[in-house]
Amino acid sequence: MIHALRYLYWDMSSQWGRYEYISALLRNIPGKMGLSIRRTWYTKKFLNAGNQLSVYPGAIILNPKKIECGDNVNIGFYNYIQAGGGISFGHNVLTGPYAKIWSQSHNYRDPSTPISEQGNTFKPVIIGDDVWIGANVFIMPGVVLGNRCVISASSVVGQKEYAEGTILAGYPARKIGERTHE
Numbered sequence: 001m002i003h004a005l006r007y008l009y010w011d012m013s014s015q016w017g018r019y020e021y022i023s024a025l026l027r028n029i030p031g032k033m034g035l036s037i038r039r040t041w042y043t044k045k046f047l048n049a050g051n052q053l054s055v056y057p058g059a060i061i062l063n064p065k066k067i068e069c070g071d072n073v074n075i076g077f078y079n080y081i082q083a084g085g086g087i088s089f090g091h092n093v094l095t096g097p098y099a100k101i102w103s104q105s106h107n108y109r110d111p112s113t114p115i116s117e118q119g120n121t122f123k124p125v126i127i128g129d130d131v132w133i134g135a136n137v138f139i140m141p142g143v144v145l146g147n148r149c150v151i152s153a154s155s156v157v158g159q160k161e162y163a164e165g166t167i168l169a170g171y172p173a174r175k176i177g178e179r180t181h182e
């Protein structure tokens with residue numbers, strides 16, 4: 001028990017530790033009250049946050065100070081967002097349940113050095129306006145999604161710039177259509 005209290009003391013003595021404990025406590029508060037509390041919490045933690053930010057239960061957000069978002073951004077149930085390299089959400093962005101967005105990854109080129117000792121690469125992710133990211137999508141570092149893009153469920157989106165209105169699907173994600181004005 002004494003060891004656990006020591007760990008708690010050390011965790012709470014760092015800004016990162018306090019953030020982790022508080023976000024874990026807020027993560028699963030249900031209903032409108034939970035949405036309201038998380039909106040207030042993350043609006044203060046993000047670099048910039050527009051109006052009507054919604055962070056649904058279960059979302060894990062790392063490095064929130066490197067996230068910018070426009071109005072009406074909805075971070076879905078059980079999303080996992082690693083913003084070490086920076087993430088920019090436009091206006092009216094929806095992410096489905098279990099979506100993952102990464103802006104950093106491990107280096108691995110040197111086979112004589114353990115991966116855990118090779119450091120990280122940081123590449124920003126930019127998501128335009130009116131983008132829908134489906135359930136269980138994985139967006140890798142360096143992705144740029146133009147306005148009005150749609151990513152189909154369970155797609156893996158590799159580092160690339162995607163034009164406005166592109167509809168993507170698959171593993172790896174490929175263009176399967178376009179959202180155009182009729």
